[in-house]
Amino acid sequence: MTGKPTLLFISPQFLFPLDAGGKIRSANILKHMKGGAFETRLLMPARQDEETRWMAEIAALADETAFWRPAAKSALWKARRAAGFLSPIPISAWSDADQPARRAVANALRRGPDLVVFDYVQSLAMAPPRLAGKSLFFAHNVETEILKRHADVATGVMKRVWSREAKKMRRFEAAACERTDAVIAVSERDADAFRRDFGAANAFTIPTGVDPEFFSYAPPRPDGPPQIVFTGSMDWKANQDGLSWFMDEVWPLVAARRPDASFAVIGKNPPRAMTEAAAAKGLAWRFTGFVDDVRDHARGTAYAIPLRVGGGTRIKAFEAMAMGVPVVSTALGVEGLP
Incomplete structure (x- = not known):
């Protein structure tokens, strides 16, 4: 004792x-x-x-x-x-x-x-x-x-x-x-x-935070094809809803302006229906599944948080900002941030 x-x-x-x-x-x-x-x-x-x-x-x-x-x-x-x-x-x-x-x-x-x-x-x-x-x-x-x-x-x-x-x-x-x-x-x-x-x-x-030494800042990537990144557990319904909406409503606008753009979905258990839909549409989307260290995959051109459903605060937003990656989000995706 x-x-x-x-x-x-x-x-x-x-x-x-x-x-x-x-x-x-x-x-x-x-x-x-x-x-x-x-x-x-x-x-x-x-x-x-x-x-x-x-x-x-x-x-x-x-x-x-x-x-x-x-x-x-x-x-x-x-x-x-x-x-x-x-x-x-x-x-x-x-x-x-x-x-x-x-x-x-x-x-x-x-x-x-x-x-x-x-x-x-x-x-x-x-x-x-x-x-x-x-x-x-x-x-x-x-x-x-x-x-x-x-x-x-x-x-x-x-x-x-x-x-x-x-x-x-x-x-x-x-x-x-x-x-x-x-x-x-x-x-x-x-x-x-x-x-x-x-x-x-x-x-x-207890405000949300991240370890800035672990998620350390890195200079922006040199010019090249834009790679947009999303991180999150893909067995969570809110993430599935957000990415389905992003695929149908937002990505066509991105691809029309930048046909060389790609999108990396980093997170465990992406639903088969979503991966098959991306493939059937010929989208430049990559699904990593679970990764041991998100930092190896997440240093893209921008972080997308296309959520329509959710609560609390999104740790992914803090992680992206700590690494110096711009965040593009719905209002709900950054809800609760100071």
């Missing part, structure tokens, strides 16, 4: 590899808290092979780490997830709160940490209804806002699905603000939304 107060950080996802904005943000916060005012405990799901593969990186995050084994994504898992549409809580919260997760969280809470941090509001679905001691949730986004934006751009039955999930999330986020002692947002804009729209008595901000 160190004599320090204990902080329990509950993550709904395994944090490695650092291939998504939320993982990057959470991992860096944990790294900088370790050795500070708290004795830190991290709880997250992990398969045995993940725990073994990332052992050294995990050790750098917290003084103590515990895991639960996530359910395999079997037919039963998919059926349970589908049943979440009928649940009174949002499907994203329902999906995380299976029995192994709830059991692991209950066991960790029995140890009586002085402060509990729920990473993402959805993590609260894994906790018992009444929380003893101090707690807060770290809101990477205003989740209701994301779901409403999905509803705004959707059509047909999916518009009704997104609208229903947005209503469920609004109730869930309001209850979370009442249930916990505080919320930490990633921008003042989001903190204001939690106070104004969800009744948060205490809403604070």
